[in-house]
Amino acid sequence: MNNGKSPLVSVVLPTYNRAWTVRSAIDSVLNQDYTALELIVVDDGSTDGTADLLADYGTQIQVIRQSNQGVSAARNAGIQAAEGNLIALLDSDDAWLPGKVAAQVDFFSRHPDALICQTEELWIRNGARVNPGKRHRKEGGMIFERSLELCLVSPSAVMLHRSLLDEVGGFDPDLPACEDYDLWLRIAWKYPIHLIERPLIVKHGGHADQLSRMPELDKYRIRSITRLLQCGCLSEDQQTAAIAMLKNKCAIYAQGCRKRGRIAEAGEYEKLTEKF
Structure with missing residues (x-):
């Protein structure tokens, strides 16, 4: 064409x-x-x-x-x-x-x-x-x-x-x-x-x-933000914003895991933000 x-x-x-x-x-x-x-x-x-x-x-x-x-x-x-x-x-x-x-x-x-x-x-x-x-x-x-x-x-x-x-x-x-x-x-x-x-x-x-x-969409968003933070490509302001959002999404997702009895998984997401 x-x-x-x-x-x-x-x-x-x-x-x-x-x-x-x-x-x-x-x-x-x-x-x-x-x-x-x-x-x-x-x-x-x-x-x-x-x-x-x-x-x-x-x-x-x-x-x-x-x-x-x-x-x-x-x-x-x-x-x-x-x-x-x-x-x-x-x-x-x-x-x-x-x-x-x-x-x-x-x-x-x-x-x-x-x-x-x-x-x-x-x-x-x-x-x-x-x-x-x-x-x-x-x-x-x-x-x-x-x-x-x-x-x-x-x-x-x-x-x-x-x-x-x-x-x-x-x-x-x-x-x-x-x-x-x-x-x-x-x-x-x-x-x-x-x-x-x-x-x-x-x-x-x-x-x-x-x-x-689909349920638990934030789980995939957390994965994306984490990989960006690990690449070391973000500016200081972008990194600050990404870490803040990561902590927010991890807290919400972990809370949901605890409500469903998935205690070990909740702990993994609560610890994730300690890496940044």
């Missing part, structure tokens, strides 16, 4: 047993007015009707099929197969609004030093429009400290240079959840994450298979 003049955008869309929604996601990409793009759909071992649905698109999409390995491995497989210098991500339960790709490509052309940007988004929960809470409010720039509490970057809203992923690495396949939180922190301590203040994606939520509904 590349016309040879515009930068090629590689869209990576992982999916697992979401035949009920992946068509909407795919169509929202194919209906973009920016045509210099390739769409790579990674079927992560689906057992529903996903394979037949994807076959209907023929050569409009590139399909990678693998055994079920999780969203990180699926995204990484798509990124590895991508040919574009710009990588855009889309979750199979979300959809892009018209003009999303063109707006981000234009942003990069006007800001040649920028490596990553995201757009604003519309939230749909259980079929109804909702407004994000204040703590979820997006902002652009050096957002590392704000991002420590919770994920402030939506994969479906992101476009970034391939060179940035080559530098920081891809998604961590050992994280069953919060894998996006982990990657954005690895980027945000060093680089600004820019924001286009237009809602250009529709983010759906409320369904049972959302990773964000």
Whole structure:
């Protein structure tokens, strides 16, 4: 689909047993007015009707099929197969609004030093429009400290240079959840994450298979913060903020472990912060 003049955008869309929604996601990409793009759909071992649905698109999409390995491995497989210098991500339960790709490509052309940007988004929960809470409010720039509490970057809203992923690495396949939180922190301590203040994606939520509904998410955030502190890369202010958040999350998680009778595990997390 590349016309040879515009930068090629590689869209990576992982999916697992979401035949009920992946068509909407795919169509929202194919209906973009920016045509210099390739769409790579990674079927992560689906057992529903996903394979037949994807076959209907023929050569409009590139399909990678693998055994079920999780969203990180699926995204990484798509990124590895991508040919574009710009990588855009889309979750199979979300959809892009018209003009999303063109707006981000234009942003990069006007800001040649920028490596990553995201757009604003519309939230749909259980079929109804909702407004994000204040703590979820997006902002652009050096957002590392704000991002420590919770994920402030939506994969479906992101476009970034391939060179940035080559530098920081891809998604961590050992994280069953919060894998996006982990990657954005690895980027945000060093680089600004820019924001286009237009809602250009529709983010759906409320369904049972959302990773964000998994229990004990802070366990994975603690792992991410700990690794960043161990790398020795943070500035003094960033390190102070990261240690404070680590202590907070460890205390909360340990308290939850004690309530569930997991005393030994609680002790491990209570001792973790003594290392920093």
